[in-house]
Amino acid sequence: MNKALPSRVPVTIISGFLGAGKTTLLRHILQNAKGHRIAVVVNEFGSLGVDGEILRGCGIEGCRDDDVVELVNGCLCCTVADDFLPAMEALLDRADPPEHVVIETSGLALPKPLLKAFGWPTIRSRMTVDGVITVVDAPAIATGRFADDPEAVARQREADPSLDHDNPLAEVFEDQLNAADLVVLNKTDLTDTGELAKVEAEIRRLAPRPVQIIRAAEGRVDPAILLGIGAEAEADLDARPSHHDAEEGEHEHDDFESFVVEVPEQKDVETFLSRLQDVAARFDVLRMKGFAAVQGKAMRLAVQGVGTRFRYEFDRSLPAAGARTGQIVVIGQKGLEEAAVRQALAGV
Numbered sequence: 358m359n360k361a362l363p364s365r366v367p368v369t370i371i372s373g374f375l376g377a378g379k380t381t382l383l384r385h386i387l388q389n390a391k392g393h394r395i396a397v398v399v400n401e402f403g404s405l406g407v408d409g410e411i412l413r414g415c416g417i418e419g420c421r422d423d424d425v426v427e428l429v430n431g432c433l434c435c436t437v438a439d440d441f442l443p444a445m446e447a448l449l450d451r452a453d454p455p456e457h458v459v460i461e462t463s464g465l466a467l468p469k470p471l472l473k474a475f476g477w478p479t480i481r482s483r484m485t486v487d488g489v490i491t492v493v494d495a496p497a498i499a500t501g502r503f504a505d506d507p508e509a510v511a512r513q514r515e516a517d518p519s520l521d522h523d524n525p526l527a528e529v530f531e532d533q534l535n536a537a538d539l540v541v542l543n544k545t546d547l548t549d550t551g552e553l554a555k556v557e558a559e560i561r562r563l564a565p566r567p568v569q570i571i572r573a574a575e576g577r578v579d580p581a582i583l584l585g586i587g588a589e590a591e592a593d594l595d596a597r598p599s600h601h602d603a604e605e606g607e608h609e610h611d612d613f614e615s616f617v618v619e620v621p622e623q624k625d626v627e628t629f630l631s632r633l634q635d636v637a638a639r640f641d642v643l644r645m646k647g648f649a650a651v652q653g654k655a656m657r658l659a660v661q662g663v664g665t666r667f668r669y670e671f672d673r674s675l676p677a678a679g680a681r682t683g684q685i686v687v688i689g690q691k692g693l694e695e696a697a698v699r700q701a702l703a704g705v
């Protein structure tokens with residue numbers, strides 16, 4: 358008689374470029390978990406850990422703070438053995454292990470090295486990758502954020518025939534798309550129907566195999582669609598090509614850089630927001646997020662910027678005592694002028 362295999366805990370990987378809406382989608386999943394025990398693992402590019410902050414103490418019923426595991430030490434896809442595997446084992450060894458694990462990777466992470474980790478002996482009998490969901494920023498594609506300059510590629514190819522792209526964003530975006538079992542085409546509220554159709558056609562052109570695309574605004578997709586894909590993605594790596602396949606999991610993120618800027622208490626929201634927007638535009642910043650104190654306000658101001666598009670909210674109380682300084686993480690392509698950005702954000 359066959360002995361039944363112990364069931365493996367399903368894992369969903371949420372991938373997608375900086376600011377595409379991964380944390381927003383994750384919050385929507387947690388808000389609609391209907392009592393299922395979901396553990397969340399977050400990893401960010403940049404040392405500030407804003408997403409973990411947002412998810413912990415999110416006030417969502419049934420979501421306990423210790424269900425949110427934050428891996429801040431570098432990029433998940435590069436530190437698999439050191440940080441990631443022990444964190445997964447710790448989750449599985451809990452007295453009340455989760456029913457499902459959702460991993461939000463950083464916006465610059467390549468999903469493939471992470472997928473490979475699920476083939477490691479200590480983990481493969483206990484977990485399976487239910488699916489890779491790639492969140493895509495519809496207006497960013499529509500405005501050509503991930504597009505190459507064909508002439509530049511042709512010129513560079515003369516020197517290096519193996520060259521695929523002149524735009525490092527295109528490479529990361531394609532790797533994330535290549536790994537996807539499902540694409541969530543997010544921010545449809547910012548893109549008209551004609552453009553959305555073009556964006557979908559572009560995704561289908563780039564994807565290495567037919568992929569389901571779901572349109573969404575604010576990450577509102579029924580978790581029943583997102584969780585339970587049953588892809589067993591770790592067993593299907595060859596169908597998910599990566600630009601870094603030849604590098605045996607080793608790769609650098611040296612096309613991008615990130616730093617954290619301390620900002621003083623702000624006079625008012627409007628002046629601060631327009632300064633952030635101005636900095637994003639002048640220095641071509643890809644992503645800014647963080648927190649600040651505003652004069653006369655007891656609540657903390659949380660700001661989120663994707664390119665020059667910003668949102669803010671007063672999200673929670675600031676400690677009554679202590680310095681009223683804030684912190685903003687800034688992410689851009691290599692060559693970002695750190696000193697000038699710091700100066701501009703300080704308002705001098």
Ligand SMILES: Nc1nc2c(ncn2[C@@H]2O[C@H](COP(=O)(O)OP(=O)(O)OP(=O)(O)O)[C@@H](O)[C@H]2O)c(=O)[nH]1
Pocket residue numbers: 373374375376377378379380381382401408463464543544545546547573574575576644661662663667668
């Ligand atoms: N207009 C609009 N804004 C959105 C939508 N989804 C997310 N946002 C906003 O986009 C910004 C980035 O969203 P996040 O969910 O933090 O994106 P992310 O992919 O987790 O970002 P990183 O972790 O930094 O890569 C936030 O200000 C969100 O409120 C959407 O559908 N429409």
